[in-house]
Amino acid sequence: MVNENKITAAFVQQFHDNYELASQQNESRLLKTVVNRGKIVGESFTINDMGQVEMAASGARFGDTNWTIPDAGTRSVLMNDFDLFIPIESRDIPKLKAHPNDKYIKLLYNAKNRKVDDIIYQAAIGSINRKSVADNGTATTTPTALPAGQIILSGFGTLKQKIIKAKSIFRKNEADEHNGEQLYILYTSDMLSSILGDTTLTSADFMAGKMLQDGGVGGKWMGFNWIPYEKLNQGAAAGELRTVAYCGSAIHFGEADITGFDITTRADKKNIKQVGGVHSLAAGRANEKKVVAIDFVV
Structure with missing residues (x-):
């Protein structure tokens, strides 16, 4: 042919x-x-x-209207x-x-x-x-970094304590499952070793049966969906890595x-x-x- x-x-x-x-x-x-x-x-x-706004008491029956202008960007x-x-x-x-x-x-x-x-x-x-x-019409463009309050440094405690702290931050920010969000966290082989080596985490009280059987942390655990990912950046200091936990609506992607x-x-x-x-x-x-x-x- x-x-x-x-x-x-x-x-x-x-x-x-x-x-x-x-x-x-x-x-x-x-x-x-x-x-x-x-x-x-x-x-x-x-x-x-757009930022959050709150209701206030109305005041006088025929008083002026008070506007609340949300922070928008x-x-x-x-x-x-x-x-x-x-x-x-x-x-x-x-x-x-x-x-x-x-x-x-x-x-x-x-x-x-x-x-x-x-x-x-x-x-x-x-x-x-x-x-x-x-309000006067002046436009400003600024690079916006992740605030210090949203970063848990390595000296905070054990990995277990950091995961619990991260979950509490999402709760404080009203950005968890109670507000319709799915939470995700990236984990590496080093994190896996640390988790599986912690007897309090691998006990029947803390761990789902599937995780014990498979020896992994895939799926949902401690309120997070665990996603394997190895290509992490260096943390705040040498010898550290920076993983990330986030809501499903936190990042937008396009191609x-x-x-x-x-x-x-x-x-x-x-x-x-x-x-x-x-x-x-x-x-x-x-x-x-x-x-x-x-x-x-x-």
């Missing part, structure tokens, strides 16, 4: 469709836990926030471009045609998912530009396909085939009170 070992236009489309399907079925770990804004048009997207999240291109060996083309959802698609969506997770984590603990407008992941021919490289493409990805924090960073020693 003429096209037996050639990549046709129809196959290129099939590869693209298979990649899109695989990406939808293999969503990244952290993307499932945040607000997915979907496809973004433009170089950025915004997150609007607009957060700007700039899109960033990331690419990945992999050359295809000629001897792999027949295999690729036979199994278009094989190793190349897996390499591509696994790499993208890791990048998505990293972007979401960095957005949770990093700064975000917030624009606010004063845009610039070229998508496809098969192309490189005329400048002796017509070799390559798979890859460019994606634009970004995430931003919507509310500082819905995020708690936790430092721990490793």
Whole structure:
């Protein structure tokens, strides 16, 4: 057959469709836990926030109206471009045609998912530009970092005490399950070792049966959904790592396909085939009170 070992236009489309399907079925770990804004048009997207207001006594029957102006702001999240291109060996083309959802698609969506997770984590603990407008119409844009009160440093106590403290912070901020929120926490292998090595935590009174059987902390425990994630930043000091607990509405994520992941021919490289493409990805924090960073020693 003429096209037996050639990549046709129809196959290129099939590869693209298979990649899109695989990406939808293999969503990244952290993307499932945040607000997915979907496809973004433009170089950025915004997150609007508004502070809390309280009712007051009405006063005189025919008195003046007292206005309560909530603190409101607009957060700007700039899109960033990331690419990945992999050359295809000629001897792999027949295999690729036979199994278009094989190793190349897996390499591509696994790499993208890791990048998505990293972007979401960095957005949770990093700064975000917030624009606010004063009563006189003056607009001000300031980088907004995670406040010190939302960061539990390594010297606070044991990991168990830090988890309990984080849960209490969410309760104080009215940002827990009693206000319709899902809480998540990222854990590493070091955190797993610390938890499983604490007999008070692994006793039947503290631990769900599944956790005892599996030797893991996946699922919901102590009010948090536990998500495995190893790529943490350094904490406040050397020898420390910074994990994060957050509400499901705390982080917004968006993406845009610039070229998508496809098969192309490189005329400048002796017509070799390559798979890859460019994606634009970004995430931003919507509310500082819905995020708690936790430092721990490793």
